[in-house]
Amino acid sequence: MSESKNYSNFAIAFNMQTPIMLGHPWLALDGILAHLINRELRGQDYYTLPSKEVIPQTFLYHGATMPLAQTKDIFHASVAWLDCNEASTATIYKRFAEQQCNTIKTKKKAIDIARGHFKAYRMVLPYLSASKAIFYVRGNLKEIVRLLSYLPGLGKKVAYGYGAYRSISVEETPENWSLIKDNIAMRPIPLNMLEQASEQMYLAYRPPYWDKTLVKPCAPPGSIIKFKKEYKVT
Numbered sequence: 001m002s003e004s005k006n007y008s009n010f011a012i013a014f015n016m017q018t019p020i021m022l023g024h025p026w027l028a029l030d031g032i033l034a035h036l037i038n039r040e041l042r043g044q045d046y047y048t049l050p051s052k053e054v055i056p057q058t059f060l061y062h063g064a065t066m067p068l069a070q071t072k073d074i075f076h077a078s079v080a081w082l083d084c085n086e087a088s089t090a091t092i093y094k095r096f097a098e099q100q101c102n103t104i105k106t107k108k109k110a111i112d113i114a115r116g117h118f119k120a121y122r123m124v125l126p127y128l129s130a131s132k133a134i135f136y137v138r139g140n141l142k143e144i145v146r147l148l149s150y151l152p153g154l155g156k157k158v159a160y161g162y163g164a165y166r167s168i169s170v171e172e173t174p175e176n177w178s179l180i181k182d183n184i185a186m187r188p189i190p191l192n193m194l195e196q197a198s199e200q201m202y203l204a205y206r207p208p209y210w211d212k213t214l215v216k217p218c219a220p221p222g223s224i225i226k227f228k229k230e231y232k233v234t
Contacts, residue, residue, distance in 0.1 A: 006140045007069050009173045012148070014133040014165045020082070020155040021090065021127040021162040024209065026221055027155060028187065029077035029135040033066060034207040036147045067140035067147070069178070071231055072193070073206055076138035076178035078186035079221045080154070082130035092123045092157060127155075127162060136177040136186055141170065179233050185225045188218040193231045199223035 012029070020027070069076040104111070111118050133154060137144065145168075153163030179186055188205045191197060197219035204214045219225045227233060 006142075007138055008141055009138050009176045009178070010136075010141055011171050011173050011177070012135045012137060012144070013169045013171070014080075014135075014154060015167045015169065016130055016133060016154070017164040017166045018153075018161055019088075019127040019129045019163075020080075020133065021125050021157045021160075022087075023125060023156045026079040026188075027133070028079050028207070028209060029137065030066065030068060030075040030187075031207040031209050032151065032154075033068070033077070033144065033147055036150055037065060040147075040150075067143035069138040069176075071179070071233070074179070074187075074189065074193070075206060076176065078136040078178050079188075080133040080135055081186075082128055082134075083132045084128045084130040087126040087128050089124050089126050092125060092160065094119075094121050094123075125156060133165075136173065136181065138176045138178045145170065176233055180225060180227065183224050183226070185219045185221050185223050187221055189225060189227075191217045191219060193228060194219060195226045195228050197223050197225045 066075060114120075148168060152158050154165065155163040158164070175181075177186060179189065185197070188203045189197075190205050191200060199220055199222075200217055201220050202215050203218040203220060204211065205216055205218050206214060208214070
């Protein structure tokens with residue numbers, strides 16, 4: 001496990017103002033921090049994503065400056081633990097704005113809204129009306145708080161008003177609960193690090209979570225686990 005005198009154990013609580021919309025069953029803090037660091041490093045170039053242009057994997061941020069403790073390639077940061085378990089759904093629409101056609105610079109006689117940049121869609125996404133979202137962390141508190149100060153909201157569709165938070169509070173924890181707490185997995189843990197796991201599924205286990213090459217057999221958050229001796233968390 002990587003260590004630093006600047007690392008400490010703490011919980012970060014987001015006090016929510018609006019529901020959190022999810023595109024994935026779990027919201028991972030290391031993914032959020034990687035997103036913020038990558039945006040800071042790349043500036044406007046960050047928005048040249050693989051879905052828009054083919055770019056090399058080396059362009060993307062992989063964690064060399066992540067302010068988190070690490071065991072193998074697992075960062076010591078939990079997923080969000082919410083005080084709400086009941087999900088609702090909302091329908092999100094994206095429609096082509098015909099009234100702004102004159103602003104498009106193209107020689108095409110018709111705009112294709114079935115695919116590509118101007119694709120129109122209807123998407124149903126789950127949201128949870130949580131009042132608090134808590135992450136457990138072992139890392140550099142000062143740097144993590146600095147990065148989170150640039151976070152506009154939690155989850156998806158923040159521009160639609162979802163995931164807004166009133167404040168962030170930090171509390172020291174007596175132990176490192178970033179990976180395991182009371183024998184419960186706090187984040188996806190690869191099975192090759194474990195002696196036992198009550199649940200198993202294929203999951204991406206570290207950022208970028210959309211990368212299919214990072215999907216492995218894991219114990220999902222909430223399962224009962226036991227680490228192998230060489231990976232014992234302290």
